[in-house]
Amino acid sequence: MNVLQARYRITQGVRHLTDREVPSVDSTLKELLTPQQWHLVERLAPADRDHLLRVHQSLVREGVTDQDLLLAGLLHDVGKADERARVTLFHRALNVLVGRVSRGLLERIANPNGGWIAHGTYLTLNHARLGADLARHAGASDRTCWLIAHHDDGTISGDGDLQLLQEIDARE
Numbered sequence: 657m658n659v660l661q662a663r664y665r666i667t668q669g670v671r672h673l674t675d676r677e678v679p680s681v682d683s684t685l686k687e688l689l690t691p692q693q694w695h696l697v698e699r700l701a702p703a704d705r706d707h708l709l710r711v712h713q714s715l716v717r718e719g720v721t722d723q724d725l726l727l728a729g730l731l732h733d734v735g736k737a738d739e740r741a742r743v744t745l746f747h748r749a750l751n752v753l754v755g756r757v758s759r760g761l762l763e764r765i766a767n768p769n770g771g772w773i774a775h776g777t778y779l780t781l782n783h784a785r786l787g788a789d790l791a792r793h794a795g796a797s798d799r800t801c802w803l804i805a806h807h808d809d810g811t812i813s814g815d816g817d818l819q820l821l822q823e824i825d826a827r828e
Contacts, residue, residue, distance in 0.1 A: 677702050678702060678705075678706060681702070681705055681706050681709050682698070682705065684709060685697055685705060685708065685709055685730070688712065688730060689730060689731075690794065690795060692793075692794040692795060693727075693730070693731060693791070693794045693795070693796070695794070696731065696734040696737075696790050696791070696794055697730070697731070697734060699734075699737035699738070699739075699742060700733065700734065700736060700737045700742060701737075701742055701743075701744070704733055704736060704737075704742075704743075707733065707828060708729070708730050708731070708732070708733060709730070710828040711729040711730075711732070711821075711824050711825055711828045712726060712729040712730045714729075714824045714827075714828055715729045715820070715821070715824060718820065718824070720820070722817065724797050724799040724800040724803065724817075725800075725803060725817045725820070725821065727791075727796055727797075727800045728796075728800045728803035728804050728807065728817075728821055729821060729824070729825075731787065731790075731791045731794075731796065731800070731804055732784075732787060732803070732804045732807045732821065732825065733783060733787060734783075734787045734790050734791060734804075735779065735782065735783035735784060735785065735786030735787030735788070735789075735790060735804075736779055736780065736783045736787070737779070738779065738786070740775055741772060741775050741776055741779065742776075742779070743776055743779050743780050743783070744776060746773075746776070747773075747776035747777055747779070747780045748780065750762070750765075750773070750777060750780075751777065751780045751781070762777065762781065763781065765777045766778040766780075766781050766782070768782075783808070784804060784805050784806065784807055784808040784809065785805055787804045787805075788801040788802070788804040788805035789801075791804050803817060803818055803821055806818055807821050807822060807825060808822075810822075
């Protein structure tokens with residue numbers, strides 16, 4: 657883990673430890689999203705909702721006007737919550753710590769039908785794919801869904817929009 661990644665993880669941890677509702681974040685997100693899309697976002701932890709808005713605002717500051725990319729910025733983490741649970745700081749720490757030791761072990765822990773730890777780990781590992789499916793059902797374009805599905809995938813290169821989304825996601 658490099659210094660920037662470590663700083664991001666520490667900041668992320670602090671945000672989730674001090675997690676609280678921020679009415680201005682939610683009202684701004686509601687203005688930017690359709691009711692179906694907001695329903696997906698409102699299930700997330702307040703810190704995750706804040707993260708989505710910060711990613712969107714950074715894309716705007718970068719001069720992005722492409723609506724597919726901007727919507728991907730707003731929805732890229734919606735797969736971190738479903739009707740049963742949402743990803744917590746515990747799941748994030750488990751992902752980072754166990755994932756460093758054994759990705760296979762982390763995948764064996766993950767279970768969509770499992771208990772709190774197993775289900776949250778499943779959401780953590782699969783949030784990009786799950787989020788793309790949720791966004792599609794909430795009316796997002798194929799391009800937006802593709803960006804969401806691959807925002808956490810470091811194997812694709814050559815797509816400038818995806819690269820920008822990944823860079824901003826990693827720092828916000």
